[in-house]
Amino acid sequence: MSSYKRVLIKLxxxxxxxxxxxxxxxxxxxxxxxQLKTVVEQGTELAIVIGGGNFWRGRTDNxxxxxxxxQIGMLATxxxxxxxxxxxRANGLNAVxxxxxQIGTITELFSKDSALEHMKNKTVVFxxxxxxxxxxxxxxxxxxxxxxxxADVLLFAKNIDGVYDSxxxxxxxxxxxxxxxxxxxxxxxxxxxxxxxxxxxMDQHLDILIFPLNFENSIIDVISGKNIGTIIKx
Numbered sequence: 048m049s050s051y052k053r054v055l056i057k058l059x060x061x062x063x064x065x066x067x068x069x070x071x072x073x074x075x076x077x078x079x080x081x082q083l084k085t086v087v088e089q090g091t092e093l094a095i096v097i098g099g100g101n102f103w104r105g106r107t108d109n110x111x112x113x114x115x116x117x118q119i120g121m122l123a124t125x126x127x128x129x130x131x132x133x134x135x136r137a138n139g140l141n142a143v144x145x146x147x148x149q150i151g152t153i154t155e156l157f158s159k160d161s162a163l164e165h166m167k168n169k170t171v172v173f174x175x176x177x178x179x180x181x182x183x184x185x186x187x188x189x190x191x192x193x194x195x196x197x198a199d200v201l202l203f204a205k206n207i208d209g210v211y212d213s214x215x216x217x218x219x220x221x222x223x224x225x226x227x228x229x230x231x232x233x234x235x236x237x238x239x240x241x242x243x244x245x246x247x248x249m250d251q252h253l254d255i256l257i258f259p260l261n262f263e264n265s266i267i268d269v270i271s272g273k274n275i276g277t278i279i280k281x
Contacts, residue, residue, distance in 0.1 A: 050272035051199040053092040053166065055174075057189040058204050060127050062260050064101035071101070076134050082266040083171060084140040091270055092166035094196060095173045096189040097131060099123030117181035124185060125154065128175035141170040147179030159195050166196075183243070190244035194251045201253055202269060203240060204260035209277035210239045225274075229255075229281045239277075248281050255279040 058079070065072030087093055102123035103116075125146060132142035143165055145157040154175065155161065162172045177188040186203075193201040207215070208223070212235075215221040224231075229249030233242050239257055248255055258269045258276030269275055 051091060051270055053094075053196065053198050054200055054202055054270060055094040055096065055189060055193040055196065055198045056202045056204060056266065057186065058095060058097045058131075058260070059206065060098040060101035060123070062204065062206055063097070063127065063131070069101050071130060073134075076131055077138070079260070079266065080131065080134045080138050080140065082264060083135065084138055085267050086270045087140060087169050087171065089271075092163075093171045094162065094166065094192065094198070095128070095131070095171060096185055096192060097124055097127040097173070097175070098185045099127060102126060114181040117177075117183075121176045121179070124177060125150065125175040128173035129153070132171070132173050135171055141165075141168075142173060143170055144173045144175050146174075146176035148176060162196055184241045186241040186244040187247065190247045190253070193253055194247065198253065201248060201255045202266075203255060203257045204266070205239070205257055206259070206261060207257075208259040208262070208275065210237055210257050210279075212237075224277050227277060227279050229279055232279060245279070248279070252281050254281050 061068065063072065063076050064070055065075050083093060099120045103120045128144045132144050135142035144154045145162060146154045147157045149156055165172050174192045177183055177185055178191055189201060210224045210227060211221040213221045229245045232245040256269060256276055256278050259265055262275065265275060
């Protein structure tokens, strides 16, 4: 059974691309979608934000205007959401993509009321396009939407099993935190999420849970209340 009524999950675009580092790994996406279907069937209202890093890493390109680079990144998140939403439908899970800007008939325009109605009716809502403005990451977009829909918790699926005091790839003695606060994230300058996202969640008392996407059934486990990853209490 689910421990939460309504959650928003932030998925990494790179994590969905597998070892290729770009595009999609269908087996990974399909595995994620099957877990999403299970938690929805268990009664959880579900929203998703996906990053765009498997298509575009604009911040590393100093030759391009930042606003234009971020706009390309927003469209990358739309492509990701459209793809994963279609895999959802292929698995018998209803899904809709909402964006903060009009894209003809391809997506719905974001509406809190509409999103809540969809989730109530067991439809997964993908919030694509970030905040709709440059200079804001998908972390911040996820925090914003999580606050707007009054989610019980914001789940960040990562390629690492929680928050450490240093990079465990380079420091074998890195210490893993099981619990932190939003203030800790900001003061310790832990790079696990953007400080803007951490600050917004702290202000609105929205807890964040960082957990590993690549553990078997990790989405199901974390939503059922299993103690994996790192909880950031706000």
